Amino acid sequence: xxxxxxxxxxxxxxxxxxxxxxxxxxxxxxxxxxxxxxxxxxxxxxxxxxxxxxxxxxxxxxxxxxxxxxxxxxxxxxxxxxxxxxxxx
Numbered sequence: 001x002x003x004x005x006x007x008x009x010x011x012x013x014x015x016x017x018x019x020x021x022x023x024x025x026x027x028x029x030x031x032x033x034x035x036x037x038x039x040x041x042x043x044x045x046x047x048x049x050x051x052x053x054x055x056x057x058x059x060x061x062x063x064x065x066x067x068x069x070x071x072x073x074x075x076x077x078x079x080x081x082x083x084x085x086x087x088x089x
Contacts, residue, residue, distance in 0.1 A: 002063060004042040005052040007037045007080075017041065019052075034077035042069035 004020040017029040017037035031037035034056055051065040061080050
């Protein structure tokens with residue numbers, strides 16, 4: 001199973017994260033950064049879960065395996081920020 005992690009910026013240092021299964025929200029929380037939201041999400045204890053489609057605002061890092069989210073949440077966050085900046089700029 002692959003779920004969606006949607007991260008949005010509320011204000012600097014304050015982010016909202018939500019896990020979606022299709023259009024149904026399964027969980028939500030606040031985090032201090034994108035990497036922190038990914039790290040918290042990677043703690044999921046669902047054996048049938050393969051990974052997440054990770055979105056930050058309107059850009060997607062693609063489908064990311066759960067293991068990668070655990071190993072390199074900051075690298076994934078950086079990729080999202082780069083994508084976000086290149087589309088806005």
